[in-house]
Amino acid sequence: MSAFFLFFMTMVFYVIVFWIASLGLDLVWSRTGIPLFAYYLYVAVGAYLTGLFSLPHVPLQNGVGNLFGFNLPGLLALPLAAVVTGLFAMFVGAVFMRRLRTDYLAVVMVAVALVIWDFSQNDITLVSGNTGLTNIPLPLAGVLHININQWTYLYTGVAFVWALALWWIMKTVSNSPTGRVFRAIRDDSVVAATIGKNVYRYQILSMGIGGFYAAIAGGFLAQLATSWNPSSWAPFEVFNVFTMVIVGGVGSNLGMLVGAALLQVLFIQGPTYVASNYLHSPTFETLAAAAIGVLMWLSLWFRPQGAVPERLKSTAWYLGREPALQETINPDLTVEERA
Amino acid sequence: MHLFWIDFGTGLATAAVVALAATGLTLQFGITNYINFAYGDFMGLGALLTFALNNQAFHLNFWIAAPIAAILVGVFAVIANQLLLAPFARRFSNPALTMIVTFGLSLFMANVATVIWTGNTLFFRMPISVDKKVGPFLWSPDVMIVMGFAVLVMVMIHLLLKTTRLGKMMRALSDNTSLALTSGIDVRQITNVTWFMSGLLAGLGGIALAVEEANLTVTSAESYLFVIFAAVILGGIGSVYGAMLGALAIGLLTETAPLYINAGYKLDVGFFIVIVLLLFRPQGLVPRLGRS
Amino acid sequence: MTTQPTTPILSTRELRKSFLGVTAVNGATFDVPRNLITALIGPNGAGKTTVVSLISGQIKADSGQVTIDGADVSGWPAHRISQQGLMRTFQLSRELGGMTVLENLMVSARRQTGENLVNVFLRPGAVKKEEAALAARALEILNRYGLYHLRDSRAQALSGGQKKLLEISRAVIADPKILLLDEPMAGVNPALIEKIGEYIIDLRDGGMSILMIEHNLGIVEKICDNVVVLAEGRTLATGKMSELRENEDVVRAYLGEVINADNGR
Incomplete structure (x- = not known):
C-alpha cells in the first residue's frame, strides 16, 4: 500500500472523527443556543479518559505515571470514557448555567478550559504533565x-460505524419533541420557560450529550495517535469545530459531515500532507490555518x-405517517386571514 | 533582600503592563457588547511591529520604534473593526457569533504572524538592561521606564476622559449607546477614536510585556489575554478606573503567587478570578457610580 | 383539600418588587375570579407588566404571595408556575423565530411523552402517534385563529398581528387554567382588534379565566367582566368598569387622563 493511501485513510479517519465532534457542538450551540467555548476541553477529557481506561496503572516515577488505569479493551474504554465525560460536562454545565448570562458564560467557559489545560501541563500525578x-x-x-x-484502515471503518450510529442518534434526538424543546430554548429561553419547559434541565442534558460526542471524537484521536498530552490539543482549537458547524450548516446533521470534510481535506490534513511531502516547509500549513479564519468570515457573511x-x-412531515389524521383537518374551514 | 518584595516589585511591573492593556480593552468593552478574543493578538502585534522596525526594517532605535508600532496597531484596530467586527456585530444580534468572528481574527493574526516572524524567540535590539536594587525591589532601568510610562499614560487617559470634549463624548457613548445616538454625538467618529485608543493601548501593553520579559514570541501576549480580562472584570466591565485598580491587583497577585503555588499556575490566578467573579459578582468589585 | 369553585383562580397578596432602589410594584393585592375576563389597567409606569412577570415567575418578587387555583406558587421558577396551569403572552411578541408556526404550537403542549429522551428511544411508536395527534390538534387551533395557511412558515416571518395571534394560540394549546395577556391588541389594526376580542370572549365561554393588561378602556368596557386598577405599583380599586367610573380616586389617578386622551384620538 502506498504512503498516499495511508495518508488518505488517515484523512478519512479525521473527517469522520470531526463529523462526530461537530455533531455534538451543533447540538449544544446551534440547537440549544449555548455558546460552549469549552467544547474542546471535553474532546481532551475524552481522550485522556480513553487512555486511562485502556492503560494499566503506572505508579508515579521520575515524573511519569498515571493516577489510575483500568487496562480495559480499547473498544470498551472509548464509550466508557464518553459516558464519564458526558457526566463531567453535565456537572460543569450544572455549575455554570445556574448563574450566568450567556455572553459571560462564553468567557468563563474559555477560562475553565484554559485552567484545566494548564493543570494538565503542570500536574504530573494524574496524567504525567507534559x-x-x-x-x-x-x-x-x-x-x-x-x-x-492495517489497523488504521480497520479502525477507520470502526469509526465510521460509530459515526453512523451517532448520526442516527442525533437525528432521532433532534427530530423528537426533546429536540424541539432544545430549539425553543435556542430561539428564546424565556418563552421556553413560560411554556413550562425546565430550561436549566434541558441545557444540562444538551451539554451532557455534547460532552459524550466530544469525548468519542477525543478518544478516537488518542487511539489513532497512541498518545495524548497537552500539546495534542489547545482550548482554542474549538474554533475549528465552530467553523465546521458554520460552514456545514447550523442545525444540519449532514452539513456537519460536509463542514468536517471541507476543513480537514482543504485546510488541515491536506495542507499538512502537501507541506511535509512536497514543500518541506511548514509555512503552507500555517497559512492554511490562518485561512480557516477567513473561511469562517466569508461563510458566515455570504452563506x-x-x-x-x-x-x-413541515406539517406533512409531522402528519406523513398518519394519513388518516390529515383528513381530520378540513381545509374548507380555513379562514385566509391576513392579519 | 526578601524574596517577597522582589516578587512584589515584579508584580508592580506586571501591573503596569496589565494596566495599559486592560484600559484599552475596557474602553472597547464600553462600546461593544461582545468580547474581543483577538485582543491578545493586538498586543502581540505591537511588540512584533516594534521588533520589525527595530531589527528588520529601518533599524530604528527601540524608543522610537515602539510608539510608531503602537500607533500602527491603533490604525489596525480601527480597520479591523470597520471592515470585519462592526459589520458582523450589526448584522447578527447574537454576541456569541461576533465573539466567534474575533476568535477567527485571533487565529488569523497568530498564524500570519507565525509565517512572518516564525515561532522563534525574538529580542529587541537595545542595550542589555541590568536589574538594579531600588529599595526592596529589583528592577531594570527599562522596566522602570515602562512603569513610569504606564503611570503617565493612565494620567493622560484620566485627563482625556475627564476634561476634554472628546473624552466626555467617549464616556457618553460608553454609558448609553442609544442615548448617545440621539444626542447628536458623531457615533461613528467616536467609535473609531475608541477603537484607535484601544489598539494603541493594546500595542503599548504588548511592547511593555516584551520589555518586562526581555524577549517575545508571536504567542507570548496571547496567553496574557485572560489576565487582562481578569483585571477588566475585577474593575467592572467598561470602567476605566476599575481596570487600572484591577490591573494593580492582578499584577501583584500573579507575580507573588509563585511564592505559594507552582509557578506554572501563575497565570491561572487570573483565569480563576475571571471564573469566580463572573459567577458571583459579574458587576466587578468596584461599583460604577452614577449608573443604573 | 378541595378547592371551592368560588375561590379565585389567581390571587396576589402584597407583591413587592424594586429595581436598583426604584420601586416598581408596591404591594399589589388582587383576585382574579374564575371563568371571567379581568382587565388590569393603570397609567403608564403603574407596574402592570411587572406584576404579570411576577405572577408568571419571569421576575422574582422581593416579597408577597401568589396563589394559583389554591396552590401557593410564590417564589417558584417560571416553568413550574406554567405547569401549574398558567400561560402568558408578551407585550412585544416573542415568537420562537427559527421554528415553524406549527412547531411553535406543538412545543407548547403539556406532558409530551417525547420530551423525555428515554421514551424517544424506548417507546418510539407511542411518541410518533402522540406527535401526529398533537400536530392535528395544533392545526385545528391554527385554523381557528386564521393562521392555518402560515403553518409551515418560520415564525419570524410573520407580521405583527399574526405574531399576536400566534402567542394566543401557543398559550391555548396548553389549555391553561389562567391566561395572562399583556396588551394582546396593542399595535394591531382595528379589524383584528375586534377579532381578538371575540377570541378572548370565546376562551372565557369555553371555561378559561383570563387576566389581560389593556390600555383601551373602550375595549375593557366591551369585553372585560371585571377590572383591577393599578397605580404606582399598588392596587387602587377593583370592580366593574361602570363602578370604577364613579370612583374618584380612580378617575383622578387614571381615568380622566386616559378618557381625555381617547377622545383626542
Whole structure:
C-alpha cells in the first residue's frame, strides 16, 4: 500500500472523527443556543479518559505515571470514557448555567478550559504533565495480529460505524419533541420557560450529550495517535469545530459531515500532507490555518445558513405517517386571514 | 533582600503592563457588547511591529520604534473593526457569533504572524538592561521606564476622559449607546477614536510585556489575554478606573503567587478570578457610580 | 383539600418588587375570579407588566404571595408556575423565530411523552402517534385563529398581528387554567382588534379565566367582566368598569387622563 493511501485513510479517519465532534457542538450551540467555548476541553477529557481506561496503572516515577488505569479493551474504554465525560460536562454545565448570562458564560467557559489545560501541563500525578499518556493500546490490533497501517484502515471503518450510529442518534434526538424543546430554548429561553419547559434541565442534558460526542471524537484521536498530552490539543482549537458547524450548516446533521470534510481535506490534513511531502516547509500549513479564519468570515457573511441548511419540519412531515389524521383537518374551514 | 518584595516589585511591573492593556480593552468593552478574543493578538502585534522596525526594517532605535508600532496597531484596530467586527456585530444580534468572528481574527493574526516572524524567540535590539536594587525591589532601568510610562499614560487617559470634549463624548457613548445616538454625538467618529485608543493601548501593553520579559514570541501576549480580562472584570466591565485598580491587583497577585503555588499556575490566578467573579459578582468589585 | 369553585383562580397578596432602589410594584393585592375576563389597567409606569412577570415567575418578587387555583406558587421558577396551569403572552411578541408556526404550537403542549429522551428511544411508536395527534390538534387551533395557511412558515416571518395571534394560540394549546395577556391588541389594526376580542370572549365561554393588561378602556368596557386598577405599583380599586367610573380616586389617578386622551384620538 502506498504512503498516499495511508495518508488518505488517515484523512478519512479525521473527517469522520470531526463529523462526530461537530455533531455534538451543533447540538449544544446551534440547537440549544449555548455558546460552549469549552467544547474542546471535553474532546481532551475524552481522550485522556480513553487512555486511562485502556492503560494499566503506572505508579508515579521520575515524573511519569498515571493516577489510575483500568487496562480495559480499547473498544470498551472509548464509550466508557464518553459516558464519564458526558457526566463531567453535565456537572460543569450544572455549575455554570445556574448563574450566568450567556455572553459571560462564553468567557468563563474559555477560562475553565484554559485552567484545566494548564493543570494538565503542570500536574504530573494524574496524567504525567507534559509527557502525557503514551502507548495507548490500539484496539483489536493485538487480537487480530495486524500492523499499524492495517489497523488504521480497520479502525477507520470502526469509526465510521460509530459515526453512523451517532448520526442516527442525533437525528432521532433532534427530530423528537426533546429536540424541539432544545430549539425553543435556542430561539428564546424565556418563552421556553413560560411554556413550562425546565430550561436549566434541558441545557444540562444538551451539554451532557455534547460532552459524550466530544469525548468519542477525543478518544478516537488518542487511539489513532497512541498518545495524548497537552500539546495534542489547545482550548482554542474549538474554533475549528465552530467553523465546521458554520460552514456545514447550523442545525444540519449532514452539513456537519460536509463542514468536517471541507476543513480537514482543504485546510488541515491536506495542507499538512502537501507541506511535509512536497514543500518541506511548514509555512503552507500555517497559512492554511490562518485561512480557516477567513473561511469562517466569508461563510458566515455570504452563506450564514451553511452548505447544507437546516431543514424545517413541515406539517406533512409531522402528519406523513398518519394519513388518516390529515383528513381530520378540513381545509374548507380555513379562514385566509391576513392579519 | 526578601524574596517577597522582589516578587512584589515584579508584580508592580506586571501591573503596569496589565494596566495599559486592560484600559484599552475596557474602553472597547464600553462600546461593544461582545468580547474581543483577538485582543491578545493586538498586543502581540505591537511588540512584533516594534521588533520589525527595530531589527528588520529601518533599524530604528527601540524608543522610537515602539510608539510608531503602537500607533500602527491603533490604525489596525480601527480597520479591523470597520471592515470585519462592526459589520458582523450589526448584522447578527447574537454576541456569541461576533465573539466567534474575533476568535477567527485571533487565529488569523497568530498564524500570519507565525509565517512572518516564525515561532522563534525574538529580542529587541537595545542595550542589555541590568536589574538594579531600588529599595526592596529589583528592577531594570527599562522596566522602570515602562512603569513610569504606564503611570503617565493612565494620567493622560484620566485627563482625556475627564476634561476634554472628546473624552466626555467617549464616556457618553460608553454609558448609553442609544442615548448617545440621539444626542447628536458623531457615533461613528467616536467609535473609531475608541477603537484607535484601544489598539494603541493594546500595542503599548504588548511592547511593555516584551520589555518586562526581555524577549517575545508571536504567542507570548496571547496567553496574557485572560489576565487582562481578569483585571477588566475585577474593575467592572467598561470602567476605566476599575481596570487600572484591577490591573494593580492582578499584577501583584500573579507575580507573588509563585511564592505559594507552582509557578506554572501563575497565570491561572487570573483565569480563576475571571471564573469566580463572573459567577458571583459579574458587576466587578468596584461599583460604577452614577449608573443604573 | 378541595378547592371551592368560588375561590379565585389567581390571587396576589402584597407583591413587592424594586429595581436598583426604584420601586416598581408596591404591594399589589388582587383576585382574579374564575371563568371571567379581568382587565388590569393603570397609567403608564403603574407596574402592570411587572406584576404579570411576577405572577408568571419571569421576575422574582422581593416579597408577597401568589396563589394559583389554591396552590401557593410564590417564589417558584417560571416553568413550574406554567405547569401549574398558567400561560402568558408578551407585550412585544416573542415568537420562537427559527421554528415553524406549527412547531411553535406543538412545543407548547403539556406532558409530551417525547420530551423525555428515554421514551424517544424506548417507546418510539407511542411518541410518533402522540406527535401526529398533537400536530392535528395544533392545526385545528391554527385554523381557528386564521393562521392555518402560515403553518409551515418560520415564525419570524410573520407580521405583527399574526405574531399576536400566534402567542394566543401557543398559550391555548396548553389549555391553561389562567391566561395572562399583556396588551394582546396593542399595535394591531382595528379589524383584528375586534377579532381578538371575540377570541378572548370565546376562551372565557369555553371555561378559561383570563387576566389581560389593556390600555383601551373602550375595549375593557366591551369585553372585560371585571377590572383591577393599578397605580404606582399598588392596587387602587377593583370592580366593574361602570363602578370604577364613579370612583374618584380612580378617575383622578387614571381615568380622566386616559378618557381625555381617547377622545383626542
